[in-house]
Amino acid sequence: MQDKLIDIKNEAVAQILAAKDARELEDIRVEYLGKSAGKLTLLIKKLPGLPPEEKAIVGQFANEVKQTIEETLQAQKKAIQKEKEANIAETEKIDVTLPAVFPPEGHLHPITKTLKEVYEVFKFMGYQMITGPEIETDEYNFTRVNMPKDAPSRDAQASFYLDTRNSKIYPGEYLLRTQTSNMQSRALERIRPPFRVFSPGKCFRVDDVDASHGFEFWQFEGILIDKNITVTNLLGTLDFILKSLLPGTEVRFKSGHFGFTEPSIEAMIRCTICGGRGCPYCKNLGWSEILGSGMTHPNVYKAAGIDPRGWTGFAFGMGLSRLALLKNQIDDLRVLTNSDLRILKQF
Amino acid sequence: MLIPLSWLKEYVDIKIPFKDLAERLSEVGLTVETWHEQDGDIIFDPEVTPNRPDWMSVYGIAREIAAVTNSKLKNQNAKLQFKINKSLKIDIKQNYDLISRMTSVIIKDVKVKQSPEWLQKRIKQIGLRPINNLVDITNYVLWVYGSPLHVFDYDKIRGHQLIVEKSAGGEAFRSLDGIDYHLPNGAIIIKDLGRIVDLPPIKGGQNTAVSTETKTVLLHSVVCNPILSRRASQALGVRSDSSAVSERGVDPNGTVAAVDLALSLVLELAGGQVASEIMDHKTQEFAPWTVEMSHDRLEKILGIKISSREVKDILTRLGLEVAGEYKVTVPTFRDDLHIEEDLIEEVGRIHGYNNFPKTLPAGPVSTAPVAYARDFDLEFRVKSLLKGDGYSEIYTYSLVGERQLVDLGIDPGKTLRVDNPISRDFEYLRPRMIGNLLEAMKLNQANFSDIRLYELGKHYTGPTIGKAKEEYWLSGAQTGEKFYEVKGIIETLLIQFGVPYEIKPDNTSAQGHPGRSAVISSGDKLLGYLGEMHPALLARFGIKGHVSGFTINYDTFTSLVNLNKKYRPISKFPAVVQDVSLIIPEKVLYGDVLEAIWSTSKLIADVQLLDKHEQSTTLRITFQDTTKNLTDREVNELRAKILKKLAELGVKNKD
Numbered sequence A: 001m002q003d004k005l006i007d008i009k010n011e012a013v014a015q016i017l018a019a020k021d022a023r024e025l026e027d028i029r030v031e032y033l034g035k036s037a038g039k040l041t042l043l044i045k046k047l048p049g050l051p052p053e054e055k056a057i058v059g060q061f062a063n064e065v066k067q068t069i070e071e072t073l074q075a076q077k078k079a080i081q082k083e084k085e086a087n088i089a090e091t092e093k094i095d096v097t098l099p100a101v102f103p104p105e106g107h108l109h110p111i112t113k114t115l116k117e118v119y120e121v122f123k124f125m126g127y128q129m130i131t132g133p134e135i136e137t138d139e140y141n142f143t144r145v146n147m148p149k150d151a152p153s154r155d156a157q158a159s160f161y162l163d164t165r166n167s168k169i170y171p172g173e174y175l176l177r178t179q180t181s182n183m184q185s186r187a188l189e190r191i192r193p194p195f196r197v198f199s200p201g202k203c204f205r206v207d208d209v210d211a212s213h214g215f216e217f218w219q220f221e222g223i224l225i226d227k228n229i230t231v232t233n234l235l236g237t238l239d240f241i242l243k244s245l246l247p248g249t250e251v252r253f254k255s256g257h258f259g260f261t262e263p264s265i266e267a268m269i270r271c272t273i274c275g276g277r278g279c280p281y282c283k284n285l286g287w288s289e290i291l292g293s294g295m296t297h298p299n300v301y302k303a304a305g306i307d308p309r310g311w312t313g314f315a316f317g318m319g320l321s322r323l324a325l326l327k328n329q330i331d332d333l334r335v336l337t338n339s340d341l342r343i344l345k346q347f
Numbered sequence B: 001m002l003i004p005l006s007w008l009k010e011y012v013d014i015k016i017p018f019k020d021l022a023e024r025l026s027e028v029g030l031t032v033e034t035w036h037e038q039d040g041d042i043i044f045d046p047e048v049t050p051n052r053p054d055w056m057s058v059y060g061i062a063r064e065i066a067a068v069t070n071s072k073l074k075n076q077n078a079k080l081q082f083k084i085n086k087s088l089k090i091d092i093k094q095n096y097d098l099i100s101r102m103t104s105v106i107i108k109d110v111k112v113k114q115s116p117e118w119l120q121k122r123i124k125q126i127g128l129r130p131i132n133n134l135v136d137i138t139n140y141v142l143w144v145y146g147s148p149l150h151v152f153d154y155d156k157i158r159g160h161q162l163i164v165e166k167s168a169g170g171e172a173f174r175s176l177d178g179i180d181y182h183l184p185n186g187a188i189i190i191k192d193l194g195r196i197v198d199l200p201p202i203k204g205g206q207n208t209a210v211s212t213e214t215k216t217v218l219l220h221s222v223v224c225n226p227i228l229s230r231r232a233s234q235a236l237g238v239r240s241d242s243s244a245v246s247e248r249g250v251d252p253n254g255t256v257a258a259v260d261l262a263l264s265l266v267l268e269l270a271g272g273q274v275a276s277e278i279m280d281h282k283t284q285e286f287a288p289w290t291v292e293m294s295h296d297r298l299e300k301i302l303g304i305k306i307s308s309r310e311v312k313d314i315l316t317r318l319g320l321e322v323a324g325e326y327k328v329t330v331p332t333f334r335d336d337l338h339i340e341e342d343l344i345e346e347v348g349r350i351h352g353y354n355n356f357p358k359t360l361p362a363g364p365v366s367t368a369p370v371a372y373a374r375d376f377d378l379e380f381r382v383k384s385l386l387k388g389d390g391y392s393e394i395y396t397y398s399l400v401g402e403r404q405l406v407d408l409g410i411d412p413g414k415t416l417r418v419d420n421p422i423s424r425d426f427e428y429l430r431p432r433m434i435g436n437l438l439e440a441m442k443l444n445q446a447n448f449s450d451i452r453l454y455e456l457g458k459h460y461t462g463p464t465i466g467k468a469k470e471e472y473w474l475s476g477a478q479t480g481e482k483f484y485e486v487k488g489i490i491e492t493l494l495i496q497f498g499v500p501y502e503i504k505p506d507n508t509s510a511q512g513h514p515g516r517s518a519v520i521s522s523g524d525k526l527l528g529y530l531g532e533m534h535p536a537l538l539a540r541f542g543i544k545g546h547v548s549g550f551t552i553n554y555d556t557f558t559s560l561v562n563l564n565k566k567y568r569p570i571s572k573f574p575a576v577v578q579d580v581s582l583i584i585p586e587k588v589l590y591g592d593v594l595e596a597i598w599s600t601s602k603l604i605a606d607v608q609l610l611d612k613h614e615q616s617t618t619l620r621i622t623f624q625d626t627t628k629n630l631t632d633r634e635v636n637e638l639r640a641k642i643l644k645k646l647a648e649l650g651v652k653n654k655d
């Protein structure tokens, strides 16, 4: 009986050490240790038939054999695994230069991306975002921001007037807003000062379409009303906003003229095309106008029923479309309304 | 308007290089960006803001240059001495509401001929064509002083009378350059005995124009009502150099100097004798006015410290008279200065905004909700989600053409429209974005097989302007029969933003596929639609293949967003999972089956569709009691209850 056990042990160990993979090892385990027909299992099943003194010795030896086989199986299993791992560089090699499998990837529009930046800068400065109607009355769009009927300053903002058929509204009363300044009228009317708000949105003007003009475009307007607000506050705010939105730019100011502000100030930035050396785009000046602003005109407060002596503040407006062009080096305004994915995928 | 530098130098010393001058003028608001060199002179084209008609003249610009460069303004043209022979008369019937001042003079025995070289050169430099000495003189003086002048052939004025009137509308008028106009109502006209002889400030009439035979002329300078001038110009679509300056308001005290200069030039270049006194018809004396400004308020608004000496110096250089601190007398050529803020601007701009320190407002920052507030963070998160779904964002025009509306099955007669579209393609305000979306899909189909686009923008609805409404909608489309993908995108959106929703079949939409469309609602609120587009609609837009899409009322969506999260611990007790195979009759919707199962017990934690064949549908139901272990008996009872409920719908258990 013991000889038989020794034979089984030697035979099993030899087989195990010759095994090449996990499946072979499993076959060997079943051959010797299988629950029903394993060679060692069958022998052990015969143990109860042995005389008691022999049974104890053989029993212990049989256990040692079983343990040896199991340990050898484990050791060989580890050895095989180790060898396999050592070779995966070759056996599991792939060509990493083959094309990637891309997840579906959409794109945000440059206006949205630019607005996000604008939003973050304003949020940082404590401005809340507001939006309002695009179909607007002449009163909110013009009159309340001190651009009365027949004011020459309206000439630059030719309006689309709404067809008033089948309504009780007079022709000319409703238009598509030409500027986000309609939100100056509305904010002053509805928001109790002090406040800081900004309002981006679409504006409409009767204009020919070319690389730098369109009849629909985006603007944003910033409005701050408080006590003791000064021109230096306005200049500091504009300087901060422009340098945040266009890192590395330089800012200069010049006197301007807008109905809704007095004094009125325009901001200029270093020409983004030539960097200030002078080029056709900036008419060789090295600077280009980017923003209109000023201290809110007393008439604007009066139109909203606010005492102009009690409050001071400023407003400024800037082309969001224009900023999106500058930030993405787009040379044609029409790109922003072109839905060609060959364009959209670039952003 | 073109300004030659050499002409300016007749009135002011300019010692700095032109480029520096242009920069300095631009800084104070007179933008000089375009110029060219011509025969050793520089001709520039300043952009004059509407508040500064005084800058529409050589003398006015010279005055500004003198102020900003602190140099002397040279003497005005010396007054000419002449003899007056009051032999000729003109009967002028003024209307001061139309023309607040008219300064006239008659000159006889003039010789109409070509202008001398120097005058022709100036006329050419400013972009005009020399005509004859008299007409050239009027243009020359207009350029010098910004006061419109007109010269009539005195002998052609019937009845030797001039009557200022408003046009009634429809009158015919032939201008001196031979163009026929039908006048609008309310234009300023001057008549002689029965004829319109002048349309000030736009154009003079041919019937009284100066010719080579002209012997006697009437020269006058007029100050026209700016609003009427502007309206007439707009109605006629004509803007002359005179009307451009008149619309902005000419200096009412400028006519006398203008006539003086013109008269002296006529006598010099055309000879003749003054045949009338200088007739000055004016509604009133145009006196300067005073505006008060306090130094305290000046510094409070500008935010700088400035000496009162500098303030006085700046204002004086600009031609204003200053007394005390500060009582400022404003001359009539500065009609833009009427309130304290106007004067503060003068000090600020001449002091130079680039010399100001930059500070930030120190006041409070409010976080209280405001009117018109918009949550951009939410908008950006929604867009980022769609970006992750492979959707690209587009921005399209709000104005669309009638053709698109018709293709969408929308009645243009009940769509908001503008009276003055730039073209028929951009005439109506879009009541839906889907038309633009489909056009964008078509644009891309030649280059892409998988197209996914969306826009967050406005719908403009209401059959008339009186009932107009603007609402933000979120609309998207993608190629293919992708109902379930689109449904997944929309459900993810609604779940992520905490919007409760229901999705039900819908066959009411004209744009949706009648068998593959669904309506999305939240309680009694309509959220939108999703599904495949109607094949007939796609054909009308020239789109090949299938398109699926969605449209969500973004305003309703945002009103329902709930981003509050409440943590629920993971149950300590194991869940029990059971699969059931069902035979669902064709007319029973899966949604009804789901609803029946969910309504059975609160212990149902999840129901998943595992498998769906024609005959059999396998569901995996998860039971979970967060307070104790579920026993086999309890689970079996729940299962039996579910099957019983389903049986009521006609759904059989396959096992």
Ligand SMILES: [Zn+2]
Residues within 6 Å of the ligand: A271, A272, A273, A274, A275, A276, A277, A278, A279, A280, A281, A282, A283, A284, A286, A287
């Ligand atoms: Zn440049």
